[in-house]
Amino acid sequence: MTNRFPQVGALGLLCALAPVGAQAHMGFSRFDVVEGVLNPLLSMNTLLLPVVTGLWIAFCRDRFAARLLIFTLAVLAGAVAQVQGVVTPGAESIVFAVLIATGLAAVFAWSAPLWLAAPWLALSGWSLGQLNMIKETGTLTDPLLFAFGIAVGSGLLAVYFAGVVRARRFSWLPIAGRVLASWITAAGLMVWALQTFQ
C-alpha cells in the first residue's frame, strides 16, 4: 500500500486541481473545495507542516495509514472548529513549534510509538486547520466545504511526501527526505525566533 502513496497523493492533488481551469465556464465565482485544497499550497506557513509531517511518518516503523488519518482528520476538525467559532489562540505559534519538533523528528528518523505520535499529530493537524482558516472566510459560499478542501489538500501533501520517501525506490530518497526536513526545521526555527523575540 505504501508504495502507492505517491500515486495517491499526486493523483489526488491533480484531480482536485483539475476543475480550476473550467471555473470560468461553470458560472461559479468561487469553488470552495478547490480553494480549500489549494489553500495549504499558497503560503509557506501552511505548506511546510504537512510536508514535514509526511516526511516524519515515512520514517516511522508502523501504522502509517493511521498516522496519516489522524493528521488529516485533525486538520479537518481544526478547520471546522474555526468555522464554528472555536478559535485556538496562537495557532501560528503552535504551528511553528510543531514544525520544528516534527522536523527534528524527521531529521533524526525517529520512529515514535503511536501512543506518543497520535496526540502530536492531532495537535499539528488541529493548529494547521485553524491557521488555514484564518483568511477572509466571509467571501466563501460554503466555509465547511472550504474546510473539507483544506483537510484534503493537507492530507494529500502528507500522503505524497510520506509515500515518496517510504517507497524507497531510490536509496537516496530517505536521505533527501532528511535533508528536506533539516531545511524546513532550520527555516522554521529562525522564523519562530523572529516572531518570539522581535
Place this chain on the structure above:
Amino acid sequence: MSNHQSNQALAAFLALVVCNAAWAHAGAGMSGGFATGFMHPLGGMDHMLAMLAVGMWGAQLGAPAIWLLPVAFPMIMAMGGVLGIIGVPAPLPVEYGIAFSVVALGAVIAFYLRPPLWAAVLLVTFFALFHGYAHGAELTDKSNALAYSMGFVIATGMIHVAGILIGMVTHLPRGMTLLRMGGALVTLAGVYLLAGLA
C-alpha cells in the same frame, strides 16, 4: 510504481507547487520573499565559497559525511540565526568568522584532512553559526520571513549539492588532486576576503 513513474509524479507535484509562484505579483507575497531569500546566499562570495567547500569536503570524506555535513549545516546555521535575531553579541566580528570559515574549509580539503566524523561535524557547524548569525541579523521582515528563510536555506542546500557534485571529481583519474587544488583555491579566496576586512 516504477522509478520512472515516481519521477513523473514528483515532477508533476513540483510543477503544481512551482506554478503557484506565478499567481502572486513578483516581489511580493510568498514568491517575492522566497526569491529574495533564495538569491541572498548567491550574492555573497564568502557565503557561497564556504558552502561549496562544505559539500566538497563531504564528498571527499564519503558516506556518511557526504550527507551529514549538509544536513547539520543548515540546522546549526538556523541556531546562529536565532542568536543574530535575539541580538546576542558575537565573540568576534561575524565577517571575520565567515571569511575564516572559507580559509579553514578550503584548507581541510587541500590537506585532505580526515578527522573523526564528530570532529568534522563540529568544525562545520561551528562555522555555520557565523553564517547563520549574519542571515538572522538581516531577517527583519516578519510578513515574508518563512518564505525568505526557506529560500535561503534551500539555496544554501543547493550550493552544498553543487559542492558535492564538484567533489564527485574524485571518481576520475587524478580527481583527488584536482579537488585538493580546488580546496587550495578556496583557501586563497578566503585569505583575500580576510585581507579585504583588515
